[in-house]
Amino acid sequence: MSLSRPSFRLVLDPSGKQAPWWATLVSIVLALAVSSVLILFSGADPLAVWAKMFQGAFGSGFGLTETLVKTIPLLLCGLGVSIAYKIAVWNIGAEGQLLVGAIAATGITIYFPQLPIEVALPLMFMAGLVAGGLWGLLTALPKVFFQVNELITSLMLNYVAFLGLQFLVFGPWRDPKGLNFPGSPIFPSAETIPSLWDHSRLHWGLILALLLVGVYAVAVNMTRWGYEIRLIGANPEAALHAGIRIRRHILGVLFLSGALAGLAGMMEVSGVTHRLMDSVSPGYGYTAIIVAWIARLNPLGLIISAFLFAGLIVGGFNVQTLGIPPSIASMIQGAILFFVIGGNLLGQISLRRTTPGAGA
């Protein structure tokens, strides 16, 4: 048998070309199609589910506001996660970092209930930041000094943070007037982030989160710090040869990463729920991983994907009326992630014709 017959074969060209942006869109559509089949399996009508979800997330002023409200923690956590991924550290502990940020901010309201707003809010802000940052450091320290895989540490710490939260809201911090509801007392109004407009759940945190995305874009691309971060992410060994202190950067970046998630937690309790509850996060920290990955760590992409996934969460709650658990949202998220990573690489595969004598 010879090669004289023309033949086709699949070629994977790994030359590093990124898939075009629409590959992500196509992947998302495919993921939704597959999710439809799974919804069908679980005994519901996919079209009804999609309609309900879309209606819930974007179909009304209330829904849109809710989606924007949920964009805030996703954006902040996604930002934190992105910074960690920039130096190839797999922080999947944003969930736990968010929770300790929420706990710390609540601590301020519990122990200093009488503070004026101009003291209380900055203090809570700092508390959330620092608590989240320290929680992030707990992941970084074993990694830097004992080569412990950060994925496992950060994930284990999520469970620890959640159990800590449960202890507080079922125990010492439970609202005595709350009729056994697992939650802290409602914050005094001086300790809540003001709304963007009257009677709205949407608060100033959104503006701050968007600003921080801008800061991230500038910091990564235009500063010395950002240069070092990019270098470590692109090739840690080369960074070592350039005299960059990688360990220090890992510690710093994970502090920052955790701090941003902690800030998200602070904003959730102070801006949205106005109390600490055990259901304060419907998995923002996990969704943020997908938000960051789908955005390819790009600032503008982060804003778009955080908004879309916030819509997915809000829509997910809305389908409960159809007798479907809101966890359907996390199934769809997983499916989207599968297709997006697959789709990005499928973009590198091409069908080539091999014919004898043809030079190309």
Added chain:
Amino acid sequence: MERLPALQMRQIVKTFGVVTANDHVDFEALPGEIHALLGENGAGKSTLMCQLSGVYRPTSGEILLDGRPVRLNSPWEASQQGIGMVFQNFRLVPTLTALENILLGEKAPFWHGSAWKKSRRVEIEAFAQRLGLNVPLDTPVELLAVGEQQRVEIVKTLYRGARFIILDEPTSVLTPQEVEDLFHTLRRLKAEGKTILITTHKLKEVMALADRISVLRKGRLISTIAASQTNEKELAQMMVGEQLEPPRPRGNYAPGEVLLSVKDLEVHADHGGRSLSGFHLEVRAGEIVGVAGVSGNGQKELAEVLTGLRPWKKGHIVFQGQELRAATVRSLIEAGMAHVPENRMKSGLAGSLNVIDNLLFKSYRLPERSRWGFLRLKDNRSWSRDLVEEFSVRTPSLDTPVQHLSGGNQQKLLLAREIRNNPRLMIAVHPTQGLDVGATQAVHDLLEDLRNAGKSVLLISEDLDEVLELSDRILVLFNGKVAGEVSRAQADRHHIGMWMAGLDQESP
């Protein structure tokens, strides 16, 4: 007497993306001959051989064995046809023993009982002995010397019944004595009727060993000729394609004050074990000091200690009159130490970052490059443009990720960066590995320019030819110590080879 070719490759084309590595190559080998493929790095000889051994598939063209067309879709299929290849980077599982590596490709029973293993061990030992190849069978191969690993590779290939043996640049990592042994083995195999194909860019070896020679240049086969009907000069011309430029006149050797002095250095390797001990070195301003030796004798650790990447246990290092205690990479960069690391894509460049970012590696902290923590983006761009032009780095744009540049341009970029940082001492490890002849010459010129300007170069290379060509003084590293030192004028291959093999500890 006309023998039928045992192996034919017809009109072979192989492309990688836009690069054409083989361009309509016609190649033939006769049974029982030693056939050398001669060509510069990047001429396409390894690519051609990889298609023969099934690693790559030809983009077009056909391969015939004994006149029958064959399809070699994988190394396994090639070995079924009796083709075995000894790669430049050996294809041995480093964690397995030689015995296990040899058994790996065997049709073995599912159950590996101890009786079965023992019988195989006896058989392979006898097989190796018959070939005159002595290999330790029960040590993980990563612990063996390079020459031993190569012997394991050859035994493995032959044990699998190869009648065509391809060796890809087999001598580049061996000492001169090991090269002799290898040639001896190859002649013996030829006498047994095996066909041996060897790729190399070393003219002397070709003339010493081969029956016939095929010269490749820029992916094309230029000519196939019997060794008895040609000479080194003619081959060199075919290989390079034009009249060789006469070498540049070398500047006078006028060493200045001592720039770097290392005394009684002891360094540990990654996992315990000493890799340098009782090591002495002196480098003066305005000289190139070459460190020759088989890899794994402490070269890597030496370069790492001198660039601040590795701590040392004992000894004194004095650089520009100052004793280094706990040197950091950063402080050494600032003190004027430049480094061309062994593997440019592994530790010298960040492939996914663009040209500007890669040029900034060592200088981004300087006030000219950044201010108040912000990079001077505009200045850096024009600075990079100047550098790229001055060192004639060919790149589509300054925003191109450097992984898309050719090896030669990557290396020029790296050298541009290191030289522009105005170093006092340049530590260059294998600076021309994998470069074609033009790029190699450019790199050599840059290193000599540094020396002529009164700076120093510490050249660490496994390639003895390169060390001999460039160095004013040559040290040979063996087993973590300087086995011998010789000046350029008195350098003698044979003696250096003895030092490299650890056979002679005396200076001449």
Added chain:
Amino acid sequence: MDWITQILAAGLSAGTPLLFATLGGILIERSGVIQLGAEGLMLMGAVTAALMYLWVPNLLLTVGAVLVVGMLLGLLHAFLTVTLRANQIVSGLAMTLFGTGLSATLGQPVAGAPLVGSAPLLNLNFLSSLPLAGPLLAHLDIFTWLSFILVIALTLLLKKTSFGLRLKAVGDSPGTADVMGIPVTLYRYGCVMAGSALMALGGADLLLVYSPTWIQGMTAGRGWIAVALIIFSQWNPLRALIGTYFFGILDTLGFRIQLAGSTIPPYFLKMIPYLVTILVLILVGWRTRHRPSSAPRALGLPYLREQRL
């Protein structure tokens, strides 16, 4: 039964789900692929077992269904990471998120429904005369016995067979394995699918033996602990046995301390396995700091034959 036997018994039943998942992970990682989707796979295994057993209460069918689901999800992971060479970590995370969500969605109808009599015990009375563990071994369920057999089988497979030798080559040096005619892709697909099936089986064991009621998210991080145990065991099935029972004991320790009348809030007791996981990994990292890692050399690296370097 004396208290040592009791603790061992508790460790055994809580540890066996982890053991299945860890063994699966060892098999997968030995081929050079990381599978971080253990949590999602365990949940999918558990929910499949619940649905199948409540539909047709036949253990063989149930286990068969669980294995098929695990293999299909493994096939997905293998396709993404081996064929498309996607980032193995991200694919594993996607697997966990997907499995968590899908299991919750599919399990909605059976949530809280108890399974009755699902895992038969093997009464081997002749073993009860053995000291210490004798009474324990005499009345174990078949899943536990299956896990013992798997440990031995996997150990022999890795150490004493041509498959084990070739797998080592695939995991340490796929380029070499390929040249030697070992079908790297096939080995990786096979290991990822078989290992993922074992991870799903771990989830099924959790549901059928340890806690026979489907609850959303019932694995509570056990999949991740199994991932940690792969590292703790240094890719060795026998060490995995020790590690998983240690964690099994820890898992039940909180409950026991509470029963003993402790005033420590249960939330803190529940933190123990998670914190110990981190501590154990720190210990492993510290002990192996001067040694080359015993992880498969090519772990996490996709392999492509026609790669130009």
